[in-house]
Amino acid sequence: MQEYFIKGLPSGEQVKVTDKDISKHMFTVMRLQVDDEVVLVFDDGIKRLARISDRDEQLLTLVEDLVDDVELPVAVTIAMGFPKGDKLEFVTQKATELGASQLWAFPADWSVVRWDAKKLAKKAEKLEKIAQGAAQQSKRNKIPSVQLFAHKKDFLAEVAQFDQIFLAYEESAKQGEQAQLVKGLSQLEPGQKILFIFGPEGGISPAEVADLTDLGAVSVGLGPRILRAETAPLYALSAVSVALELKG
Template sequence: MQQYFIKGPAQSPVTVEDKDTLKHMFSVLRLLEGDQVLLVFDDGIKRLARVLDREAHQFELLEELDDWLELPLQVTIASGFPKGDKLEFISQKATELGAHKIWAFPADWSVVKWDRKKLLKKADKLSKIALGAAEQSKRNLIPEIELFEQKTDFLSRLGDFDCVLVAYEESAKAGETKSLVQRVQQLEAGQKVLFIFGPEGGLSPAEIETFENLGAQTVGLGPRILRTETAPLYALSAISVLKELLVSDKA
């Protein structure tokens, strides 16, 4: 069943006003009176709804659904600015894999340089990508997108998290294989995790030192060296296995 995110409180009847949402509902799906869809409001609860009035874009809320598909941990992905459209790819796939927030920052070895105007335009595009991916994957929440113009602003936010992990290529090269699993298994449901990834070329030694001085822990992501757009997806998949699949299997 098609799902849509609706801004505002869940009040029945609800009038949908977003133009893009309305276009998809009534021009693409061609919804008619009586047709049913899933609506997700600001509280993240999915509700079954049916079309009351096609012309007025009104829906009646029928019931709340016990369907929570978010990761047990609130994982924020932070990537050093990558080249091309890699950030678009990361945003789409990280949303599908359960990221709570998606950040990007100007790393020492980032090739691209984006000013404030470009960052705002980029963030708007990424937000639309995340919205579409959240609807497709039946998420309860849409990841927040934040692109930092200054790295100092990004660094000032590290203290907001219960755990900060840094994917470090040198850890993988050295054969480190246990830190990621051990650290994630220690975390409790609801805790906030920041996972930092470098751009093409990785993170500089100075950045690693800065992150560690701020309490971050470096971890390896398996024996193979991953591309900048692949590493966040590996990390989210590993977290899902450790905190969702293995836990469900034990239950």
């Protein structure tokens, strides 16, 4: 069944669609008719079954809450050094499918691209749309938030809030630190906030490794193969899911 994210919280049984994109999708693209059913997800993350009650007024009636929580048991933030081209778009889509809670990016020492404030605002807006679309398609309860930091120091100032900080560091693989990730994941409690940090294509600089280690980051290997910058976050999110959701 089609799922739509609606900003805010429901104020009663009736919901009037005011978002133009959503109303276009419901009534023009999907051609929904009176009594057709969809799932609405408000800011509380609860999926609600809703029925079209008036096409002209774009009104829906809430039928019942659905018990369907597909969020990861921990809130995972993916933070990545600005990569080239449209890799952030790719990571945003795939990380949303794989359950990320927040998508952050920052200008890393070895980021090749330099984005000014205008470019960052435009990019963030695009990524938010991608996250929303991917969240709907993968039937998420929440749309991941997007934040692009203009300055690395502003990103570093946010690192302390997390319960676990993992730094995906290529050299870790060579130093036999393959067990660190599984070990770290096994210590997580439901509801905790974890942060995964990834470099851009060129990787994380030694100065950044030192700074992040001082802030409590644990260097982890993601297997022995060299993963591209945009592939590593997908591995990490899959690992979180395997460790916390597939235990049976």
